[in-house]
Amino acid sequence: MAKRLLIIDDDPDFVSGIKAILDTAGFEVDVAYDPKEGLQALQRQPYDLLLLDIMMGRGAEGVMIARKLRKDAKLREMPVLIITGMREQIAFLFPGEPIHPHFVEVDELVEKPVEPNLLLEKVNSLIQAAEERKAGVS
Amino acid sequence: MEAKSKILLIDDEEVVLDSCTQILAGGPYQVATASDGTAGLRLVQEFQPDLVFVDLKMPGISGFDVMEKVHTMDPTIVMVVITGFATISSAVDAMKRGAYDFLPKPFTPEEFRLITCRSLEKRKLVLETIALRQEKEMLREHFAHIVSHELKAPLSAVQQSLFALEFELSKTLSESQKEKLERAKIRIDDLIKLINSWLRVISVDINKLKEGFTQISVKDEISKALDNLELYAVRKDIEIVTSIGDVLHPVIGDGLSLSEAFVNIIGNAIKYSHDGSRIVVNAKENGTDVVISIQDNGVGISEEDLPHIFDGFYRGKSGQAMATGHGIGLAVSRQIIEAHNGSIVVESELGKGTTFTVRLPKWSNQP
Numbered sequence: 001m002a003k004r005l006l007i008i009d010d011d012p013d014f015v016s017g018i019k020a021i022l023d024t025a026g027f028e029v030d031v032a033y034d035p036k037e038g039l040q041a042l043q044r045q046p047y048d049l050l051l052l053d054i055m056m057g058r059g060a061e062g063v064m065i066a067r068k069l070r071k072d073a074k075l076r077e078m079p080v081l082i083i084t085g086m087r088e089q090i091a092f093l094f095p096g097e098p099i100h101p102h103f104v105e106v107d108e109l110v111e112k113p114v115e116p117n118l119l120l121e122k123v124n125s126l127i128q129a130a131e132e133r134k135a136g137v138s
Numbered sequence: 139m140e141a142k143s144k145i146l147l148i149d150d151e152e153v154v155l156d157s158c159t160q161i162l163a164g165g166p167y168q169v170a171t172a173s174d175g176t177a178g179l180r181l182v183q184e185f186q187p188d189l190v191f192v193d194l195k196m197p198g199i200s201g202f203d204v205m206e207k208v209h210t211m212d213p214t215i216v217m218v219v220i221t222g223f224a225t226i227s228s229a230v231d232a233m234k235r236g237a238y239d240f241l242p243k244p245f246t247p248e249e250f251r252l253i254t255c256r257s258l259e260k261r262k263l264v265l266e267t268i269a270l271r272q273e274k275e276m277l278r279e280h281f282a283h284i285v286s287h288e289l290k291a292p293l294s295a296v297q298q299s300l301f302a303l304e305f306e307l308s309k310t311l312s313e314s315q316k317e318k319l320e321r322a323k324i325r326i327d328d329l330i331k332l333i334n335s336w337l338r339v340i341s342v343d344i345n346k347l348k349e350g351f352t353q354i355s356v357k358d359e360i361s362k363a364l365d366n367l368e369l370y371a372v373r374k375d376i377e378i379v380t381s382i383g384d385v386l387h388p389v390i391g392d393g394l395s396l397s398e399a400f401v402n403i404i405g406n407a408i409k410y411s412h413d414g415s416r417i418v419v420n421a422k423e424n425g426t427d428v429v430i431s432i433q434d435n436g437v438g439i440s441e442e443d444l445p446h447i448f449d450g451f452y453r454g455k456s457g458q459a460m461a462t463g464h465g466i467g468l469a470v471s472r473q474i475i476e477a478h479n480g481s482i483v484v485e486s487e488l489g490k491g492t493t494f495t496v497r498l499p500k501w502s503n504q505p
């Protein structure tokens with residue numbers, strides 16, 4: 001069965017770029033263009049992975065979503081791929097280095113624009129890790 | 139209508155307070171008076187004066203102490219010292235401690251008016267300078283915001299669409315179509331990298347780093363930098379030999395930015411070295427410093443270029459011939475190292491190689 005992904009990002013042009021890649025790779029992809037819409041979608045149905053723009057709008061509205069997810073018992077388990085347009089504003093991060101502020105339990109961070117292979121690799125490995133965790137628990 | 143300037147007079151002699159108030163009456167001023175230092179300081183807070191006249195000789199808190207306190211409350215308040223002839227030397231002292239001017243007793247109304255006008259002019263200048271500085275700071279932040287949002291975001295979206303196009307059409311595109319796409323991607327990638335390096339320069343306030351300084355192990359930060367660069371070195375088949383003292387004294391600083399500086403400097407050594415060559419990274423103690431040297435056998439830097447390589451956006455001739463770059467890495471590294479009260483120097487010979495030497499003061503209990 002195809003995995004379901006949700007993208008929350010306020011830049012429609014960027015979204016169409018990553019969505020096309022994920023569609024082509026066989027994922028079921030839903031999109032929310034603002035944080036509120038995104039939270040509603042998350043309540044409506046379960047997703048295997050969330051792709052979240054951390055710096056939506058002027059502030060870091062994505063960070064607020066991440067905080068809410070961390071507090072939610074059910075959503076906490078969902079892996080999140082954080083996408084950021086501005087590495088500099090988050091911290092001194094080095095290109096490709098895994099150190100980053102962990103906004104949620106299970107996350108990874110990539111920078112915009114993200115190359116198709118890197119995107120798919122991150123998405124697949126996050127989903128796989130989440131499934132293994134689940135299998136291990138039950 | 140312009141707001142009235144607020145003037146506070148602090149003097150224990152009633153007649154001085156009265157006559158000064160009279161002289162200023164009718165002018166565009168609001169005047170408050172206090173007959174001793176304690177009352178005066180209270181008024182500084184309540185009344186928020188632009189200008190304070192202080193008598194040096196008063197019972198209770200001395201004029202000197204009043205001045206010091208006023209200065210810590212609000213360093214933009216202009217202070218003028220009133221003093222008798224006998225105490226001119228202490229007036230000079232007062233000026234050294236931040237008084238703008240002094241007024242010897244006795245003085246004529248004209249003298250008093252004149253010094254008031256000049257002092258208020260000074261106050262205006264001080265405030266304008268501060269406003270200008272703030273404006274500049276805002277512009278800087280604003281510029282960083284514009285660059286990242288209005289320039290970088292659209293470019294990222296375009297690049298993402300090109301990625302998607304290429305991915306979706308990978309099986310259908312002809313070689314020449316693929317090549318066109320590839321060129322477009324490369325040009326946009328260059329632009330994004332350029333914007334990133336601008337952002338690096340304008341959005342990081344190096345002085346803020348100092349607030350978070352802790353004890354740092356130089357060895358750890360160099361190791362982090364080396365981990366970061368490992369792939370790059372392997373790709374160029376470059377061997378990095380390290381000799382780092384095991385009991386190296388810690389330094390005081392910010393780990394992330396120090397390792398960033400090392401990434402820049404060692405990254406340069408790799409970038410400007412020939413494939414298959416070797417780089418030596420050395421760290422040892424020397425007196426009150428920890429000294430780190432990074433030595434390569436690469437293209438070297440010419441004598442003409444050498445004095446400029448730490449300037450922002452400057453690239454050496456030999457370096458340009460070897461690899462692409464933005465000329466920012468060393469400028470940022472030097473700022474980081476200097477914020478640590480350290481220094482960085484370079485020695486180089488064209489065609490032979492380059493050695494960078496970084497000195498960082500050892501951590502000590504004394505501030």
Ligand SMILES: Nc1ncnc2c1ncn2[C@@H]1O[C@H](COP(=O)(O)OP(=O)(O)OP(=O)(O)O)[C@@H](O)[C@H]1O
Nearest residue numbers: 406407410447453454457463464465466467468492
């Ligand atoms: N190890 C080295 N060997 C030879 N030349 C060097 C070396 N390190 C620096 N340079 C020269 O100094 C210049 C400035 O270096 P800097 O790191 O600031 O910029 P860059 O490497 O050109 O670009 P970037 O900002 O991407 O690092 C380089 O362009 C190069 O000419």
Ligand SMILES: [Mg+2]
Nearest residue numbers: 406463467468
């Ligand atoms: Mg460089």
